[in-house]
Amino acid sequence: MSAADDIALVKKQEAELVLPVFDEAVAYEIGSAIRARALAENLSLVVDIRTWDRQLFFTATAGTSFDNAEWVRRKINSVRRFQRASYRLVLERGEAPFPPQSGADPADYVIAGGGFPIRVTGAGIVGALTISGLPGRDDHGVAVDALCDHLRLDKKSFALPKQ
Known part of the structure; x- marks a missing residue:
């Protein structure tokens, strides 16, 4: 798959992985499912699920550190500012830091996969589901798998191919 194909698929994910409702219970359900997967597969992950004004779910599994939480914070900022998945930024721009003229200070913003916008029907993007611990893709x-599971959608039709 080319980068253009990957970008088109991420745009499809962003457009179609839309929640009918998003609240504390939904955040807990999605976050708990991700944590259960991480434990079952022995994945070292930090997971943060939030609206723009508050954190609704956070977990860290063994093998993570403060650095993972910092990456999450910076990915959240990128999702909020650019209103797209942070991995789409990687595909569109590469992983180099934002240039100084962008005003996106690398101390607060990062181009790295793992931040996904939470879009709610009728409301638009209201927050982010963000993960750190694995390679960005x-x-x-x-994140995409968890949203597919929650929405009962076929993960295969939304999954990026393995590289």
Whole structure:
């Protein structure tokens, strides 16, 4: 698959992985499912699910560190500012830091996969589901898989191919 094909698929994910409702219970359900997967597969992950004004779910599994939480914070900022999955930024721009003229300070923003916008029917993007611990494409895939599972959609039709 080419980068253009990957971008088109991420845009499809962003457009179609839309929640009918998003609240504390939904955040807990999605986050708990990701944690259960991480434990079952022995994945070292930090997971943060939030609206823009507050964190609704956070977990860290063995093998993670403060650095993972910092990556999550910076990915959240990127999703919020650019209103797209942080992995789409990687595909569109590469992983180099934002240039100084962008005003996106690398201390607060990062181009790395794992941040996914939470879109709600009728409301638009209200927050982010963000993961850190795996390579960026895999962090992104865990988020997409969790949303597919929650929405009872076929993960295969939304999954980026393995590289």
